[in-house]
């Protein structure tokens with residue numbers, strides 16, 4: 001880290017695995033496109049992230065498992081080439097060791113369980129390969145649940161029988177469950193059966209931005225009751241009251257989502273979930289190198305250093321420690 005005094009940031013959601021291919025760039029060298037790469041992460045005090053494996057509709061339909069394996073292999077390759085500067089972390093000890101060595105910590109995450117068959121036959125294999133966080137659905141239905149639609153009304157079906165089996169197996173193995181993108185029916189089904197903390201890796205407060213991807217106050221309370229954590233996303237549409245994809249979105253509006261959740265349930269249940277490389281960013285948080293502007297905004301609001309540490313990494317770390325084995 002270039003700023004050893006600042007706490008490292010652990011980000012709930014980034015899509016660089018797919019963005020690197022689309023934009024033909026390498027995570028290890030600084031680029032003028034996209035939102036995150038290692039040099040910009042180091043400059044911004046970003047110590048790691050949930051690394052999202054994301055499939056297009058076509059990939060999900062044709063060969064979801066194969067496409068996921070290809071993306072995981074791309075991350076392994078990146079770690080290898082980085083010579084220890086980027087690491088796949090599987091335990092909290094790995095995470096702490098990565099930070100002690102000023103390395104970038106990657107937590108392998110699936111944004112949608114499409115690569116896993118209804119029989120769950122690939123789940124243990126993916127776990128062995130490093131999978132430690134799972135969003136049951138992206139914004140398209142799969143065998144397990146239905147997501148919030150990006151266009152039009154969302155399906156109103158909750159978890160399927162296989163969805164409940166998936167939740168049970170993830171709890172048994174020690175895989176964190178992520179409810180961002182899950183529809184409300186699936187959310188409440190999950191809440192009824194889960195006995196571990198869970199996360200919303202990149203979702204905001206619907207009270208401030210009434211987008212269906214955001215969380216109602218009741219959902220925020222339910223996450224807090226299970227001692228989970230919500231990553232505030234910078235995605236303009238989920239920040240703004242008008243839900244517009246407008247990069248002219250002031251930092252204060254992003255800050256308001258953190259403070260809404262803190263007012264509602266305290267500062268143990270909110271973190272950062274940027275969605276770098278997966279969404280339109282506000283100009284003030286244009287890329288990972290701009291993260292110090294957010295930490296400075298926390299300081300200007302008079303937050304204690306304990307609160308800033310919780311929000312920057314402590315709350316996600318606590319959930320990982322409670323769920324991982």
Ligand SMILES: [Zn+2]
Nearest residue numbers: 111181202278
């Ligand atoms: Zn997403």
